[in-house]
Amino acid sequence: MSGLLAAMLEATGPTLFHYVLVPLIKIAIVLFAGVLPLIMYLVLAERKVLGFMQARVGPNRVGLWGLLQPIADVMKLLVKEDVVPRRAVRWAFVLGPCLVVAPAFVIFSVIPFGPPAATEGGISWFVTDINVALLMVLALATLPVYGIILGGWGSNSKFSLLGGLRSAAQMISYEVPQGFALVGPLLLAGTMSLVGIVEAQRDLGMWFIVPQFVAFFVFLVAGVAESNRNPFDLPEAESELVAGFHTEYTGIRFALFFLGEYANMIVVSSVAVTLFLGGWLRPFPSVEALSFLDLSFLPAGLGGVVWFSLKLFVFLFVYIWFRGTFPRYRFDQLMALGWKWMIPLALVNLFLTGLVKVWV
Amino acid sequence: MPETYLPVLLALAFALILGGVILAASGLIGRGSGGRVKLSPYESGEPLLDPSRKRISILFFLIAIDFVIFDVEAAFLYPWVLVLREGGWPLFWSVMVFVALILVGFVYIWRKGGLDLKKRFRTRWQEASHG
Numbered sequence: 001m002s003g004l005l006a007a008m009l010e011a012t013g014p015t016l017f018h019y020v021l022v023p024l025i026k027i028a029i030v031l032f033a034g035v036l037p038l039i040m041y042l043v044l045a046e047r048k049v050l051g052f053m054q055a056r057v058g059p060n061r062v063g064l065w066g067l068l069q070p071i072a073d074v075m076k077l078l079v080k081e082d083v084v085p086r087r088a089v090r091w092a093f094v095l096g097p098c099l100v101v102a103p104a105f106v107i108f109s110v111i112p113f114g115p116p117a118a119t120e121g122g123i124s125w126f127v128t129d130i131n132v133a134l135l136m137v138l139a140l141a142t143l144p145v146y147g148i149i150l151g152g153w154g155s156n157s158k159f160s161l162l163g164g165l166r167s168a169a170q171m172i173s174y175e176v177p178q179g180f181a182l183v184g185p186l187l188l189a190g191t192m193s194l195v196g197i198v199e200a201q202r203d204l205g206m207w208f209i210v211p212q213f214v215a216f217f218v219f220l221v222a223g224v225a226e227s228n229r230n231p232f233d234l235p236e237a238e239s240e241l242v243a244g245f246h247t248e249y250t251g252i253r254f255a256l257f258f259l260g261e262y263a264n265m266i267v268v269s270s271v272a273v274t275l276f277l278g279g280w281l282r283p284f285p286s287v288e289a290l291s292f293l294d295l296s297f298l299p300a301g302l303g304g305v306v307w308f309s310l311k312l313f314v315f316l317f318v319y320i321w322f323r324g325t326f327p328r329y330r331f332d333q334l335m336a337l338g339w340k341w342m343i344p345l346a347l348v349n350l351f352l353t354g355l356v357k358v359w360v
Numbered sequence: 361m362p363e364t365y366l367p368v369l370l371a372l373a374f375a376l377i378l379g380g381v382i383l384a385a386s387g388l389i390g391r392g393s394g395g396r397v398k399l400s401p402y403e404s405g406e407p408l409l410d411p412s413r414k415r416i417s418i419l420f421f422l423i424a425i426d427f428v429i430f431d432v433e434a435a436f437l438y439p440w441v442l443v444l445r446e447g448g449w450p451l452f453w454s455v456m457v458f459v460a461l462i463l464v465g466f467v468y469i470w471r472k473g474g475l476d477l478k479k480r481f482r483t484r485w486q487e488a489s490h491g
Binding site for chain 1: 366367370382383396399412413414420423426427434441444452455463475476
């Protein structure tokens with residue numbers, strides 16, 4: 001493997017090699033070995049966990065414990081009929097689902113799944129480390145709103161239009177507290193690079209969730225609302241709006257919306273893990289006695305990836321747990337919660353954090 | 361380091377191609393569709409009575425305007441955060457004045473009932489049912 005890489009480095013020159021070839025391989029690995037299988041099995045895990053929470057079994061027919069269920073689902077969605085309603089605005093109808101999925105996949109190129117290379121030429125566990133990573137994540141995380149409102153309007157159906165509008169209103173409302181909440185950890189870290197933020201937590205000796213628990217709480221609530229999940233799944237409130245913005249979608253286009261929702265769940269969880277839960281760091285990163293938790297017997301910083309994945313799974317489980325526990329909010333309650341509670345809370349946190357930062 | 365941004369562009373191209381491939385694959389192996397009734401918009405099984413392009417409540421527009429104001433404020437805070445240490449107290453208080461000015465607007469919207477969607481929707485429903 002390393003011989004092959006060395007030969008490629010020889011053939012292409014360092015710039016092309018470090019900034020095109022290696023990232024391309026990493027993107028392919030992140031998407032095809034990481035995110036896409038994770039989404040497939042997240043759906044299965046959700047159905048299983050919900051099943052157990054509701055005292056039933058969940059899918060168990062396809063393969064052992066239903067482990068082949070995701071593959072069956074993908075095949076089914078691929079061969080299903082692809083209906084474009086007669087009155088639909090075709091370009092908007094087609095563009096909608098793509099706009100929901102693509103930004104989420106791009107965000108994964110800046111998430112640090114593990115530590116940077118310890119030595120020259122070693123493996124760093126992220127695709128790229130840019131200095132405005134967090135700003136880019138925020139910008140890209142906004143784009144699905146366009147996809148949803150285009151899909152809802154383009155379907156030319158009443159349920160879709162209402163669902164799309166509600167969804168857009170909800171997502172932009174919760175983007176404000178989310179933006180304010182992220183300022184807290186940024187203040188402590190003093191950098192927008194996600195790798196830099198994790199390293200700042202290591203230097204501080206604790207995860208940012210300890211000094212920034214208010215920001216974490218606001219981010220968690222806003223994140224659940226942003227990804228349209230229970231208890232904030234109003235855009236697809238089936239008892240009022242049939243299926244919201246994707247009422248008219250079938251087959252693979254519906255699957256793209258679905259994929260986008262789960263990809264966005266993983267994005268929100270990854271950002272929360274990176275900013276508040278210390279990314280690839282072990283618990284209590286400053287306590288020497290716990291350094292065996294670094295899992296340093298694993299090669300090339302893989303221990304960090306293990307920790308990141310564990311935290312990510314906890315987060316995803318909390319998402320499913322929410323769905324099994326909370327009833328849905330009413331639309332006006334949802335907006336009031338965002339504007340009247342989350343925004344003031346985030347602003348107070350911002351003020352206090354800034355005060356402490358300048359004082360100390 | 362502009363070249364560190366190159367992988368982001370690559371990821372974008374990758375994501376778009378992936379989306380295109382998935383759609384194309386479905387187009388190739390999926391079945392076609394047809395039928396006048398099947399292709400009409402879903403209306404709980406009833407025949408379509410009126411067009412779906414309705415007038416939309418102004419409330420959604422107001423929410424969008426509120427959003428623009430506050431998101432621009434948040435965007436201004438990000439560079440402030442990065443230089444706060446060097447700027448010290450003058451920088452801290454000058455941005456706090458800016459936040460306070462926006463807060464005046466926020467309190468105004470709140471007092472005017474711009475955040476009480478229930479009240480506003482209810483008045484609209486009452487108008488609709490009495491009118």
